[in-house]
Amino acid sequence: MPAGVVLAGGRSTRFGEGDKAVADLAGVPMIRRVADRLAPVVDVLVVNCRADQREAVADALSGYDRPVRFATDPDPDEGPMAGIRTGLREVEATDAAYGFVAACDMPFLDPDLVAHLFERARGTDAAVPRPTEWFETTHAVYRATAMADACDAALAAGERRIVEPLFELDYVVVEGEELAQFDAASFANVNTREEFEDAERRLRE
Ligand SMILES: Nc1nc2c(ncn2[C@@H]2O[C@H](COP(=O)(O)OP(=O)(O)OP(=O)(O)O)[C@@H](O)[C@H]2O)c(=O)[nH]1
């Protein structure tokens, strides 16, 4: 019974006016697009956001196909690693052992790739794609307890890079040919207005 975790606790500073999580992207709030792409492959969705975002996010997700649980960081603005920790703690409160963690700004997520990551994570602590030289740590499956514990330790040590807790885990990397069978757009994320408009054009094609 896997879970999805959507990180939405950021301030969208590059985006500018408004919260990109709930911005209307070609007729659908961006976070709803992410949630809809996850619906076929998760049983429950955890949304990590600040308390002041919750009402707008709940609106954006109203009528969603899966149960939605909100998870709010004890302190806001501690960065995405804190969001992963908080989201995965909420996953622990469900009967899911694993969570797929995604940023709220990835409207082209490939559900087949997410399903594949769940499969590859089985028996390990994480399955992380590496389409380039970088690990896609906000597009990865984690064993909830293992990663949440590792994030807590990293945060306590003042570390902010998400690869640091990952490197404490027993993880598999999905790359090369194995990754090539899936849609590379899955990793596309929207930070600026320009990227937002590009995504709109693509969705309207
Ligand atoms: N919980 C939590 N999540 C965060 C934080 N900062 C970023 N995120 C989330 O992490 C993901 C990737 O972050 P960014 O793409 O940088 O988003 P952002 O920080 O809102 O945007 P910028 O202000 O332009 O950097 C997004 O889904 C954000 O919502 C934070 O301080 N706390």
Ligand SMILES: [Mg+2]
């Ligand atoms: Mg940021």
